[in-house]
Amino acid sequence: DAGVIQSPRHEVTEMGQEVTLRCKPISGHNSLFWYRQTMMRGLELLIYFNNNVPIDDSGMPEDRFSAKMPNASFSTLKIQPSEPRDSAVYFCASSSFRQVNQPQHFGDGTRLSIL
Amino acid sequence: DQQVKQNSPSLSVQEGRISILNCDYTNSMFDYFLWYKKYPAEGPTFLISISSIKDKNEDGRFTVFLNKSAKHLSLHIVPSQPGDSAVYFCAASVGGGADGLTFGKGTHLIIQP
Numbered sequence: 001d002a003g004v005i006q007s008p009r010h011e012v013t014e015m016g017q018e019v020t021l022r023c024k025p026i027s028g029h030n031s032l033f034w035y036r037q038t039m040m041r042g043l044e045l046l047i048y049f050n051n052n053v054p055i056d057d058s059g060m061p062e063d064r065f066s067a068k069m070p071n072a073s074f075s076t077l078k079i080q081p082s083e084p085r086d087s088a089v090y091f092c093a094s095s096s097f098r099q100v101n102q103p104q105h106f107g108d109g110t111r112l113s114i115l
Numbered sequence: 116d117q118q119v120k121q122n123s124p125s126l127s128v129q130e131g132r133i134s135i136l137n138c139d140y141t142n143s144m145f146d147y148f149l150w151y152k153k154y155p156a157e158g159p160t161f162l163i164s165i166s167s168i169k170d171k172n173e174d175g176r177f178t179v180f181l182n183k184s185a186k187h188l189s190l191h192i193v194p195s196q197p198g199d200s201a202v203y204f205c206a207a208s209v210g211g212g213a214d215g216l217t218f219g220k221g222t223h224l225i226i227q228p
Contacts, residue, residue: 004158033215043159043204045215056215091158100211101147101166106158 002026004107006092012113018080021110024073025094033093033104034067034077043091049075050097082114118142119207121219129227134192136222138205141186145207149216150179150190153202162203163190166211192224200226 005024013019025032033048047057052069060067064083069075079086089111093104120139128134136150146167151159165172165179165188172179178191192199202223206216 031213035215042220043216043218045217048215050213059215093158095212097213100213101164102212103149103161103164104212104216105161106151108156108158 004092004094004105006090006107006110008110009108010111010113012115013082014115015084016081017114018078019082019086019112019114021077021090021092021112023075023077023092023107025075025092026105027073029094029096029105030072031095031097031104032069032075033095034075035091035093035106037089037091037109046077084114087112087114116141117219118145119205119217119219121203121205121222123222124220125223125225127225127227128195130197131194134190134195134199134224134226136190136192136203136205136224138188138190138219139186140188140207142207142209142217143186144209145217146210147208147212148179148181148188149206149208149212150177151204151206152199153204153221159204164212195224195226197226197228200224 007022034046037043046059047067049069067077089109091109093106095104149164150162153159181188202221204221205219
């Protein structure tokens, strides 16, 4: 079975550029989560969707960050304009909220470096 | 304000012995707890979980214990194997996992041959 697929795996870009991270959740999952991992703050939730609808975006650090889920099989996280402090590993995860106590399954992440 | 804490950044255990990883939490609303294992350059991999209505859950070599009164959980790995060397994250959720997870900072487990 295909797991959560994220692209690109690595992204290096210059400050001020727009960055778009992509995620394909596990087929049949109806919840999708975006996390960010940094040395200082560890793994932290940015935003999550249920049935393609954003439920909680309180973790999104600034208005420069936006996320969309146009359909059940695709989500994007966009940073515009990007800044060096956005450098981190960004993970996408999916799960099913039709049943309680279902674990989230993670992709392998996008390592983002803003120069 | 860390709601999930893993106070040991690293732990070294001899192969074949028991590994015990600990985790404390402060939010009494958490009702679902999980352990993830992470290798470098990979995403966290789900290992085992426990609901707040239980105090123990076992899956092969892995057992998770939950002490709600102490707001403490632990992961036991018996026997420890070289492939268990990784970073282990404790995570917690409100609403049976439907909401996002709150993670600890992780414990780097090193299994010595």
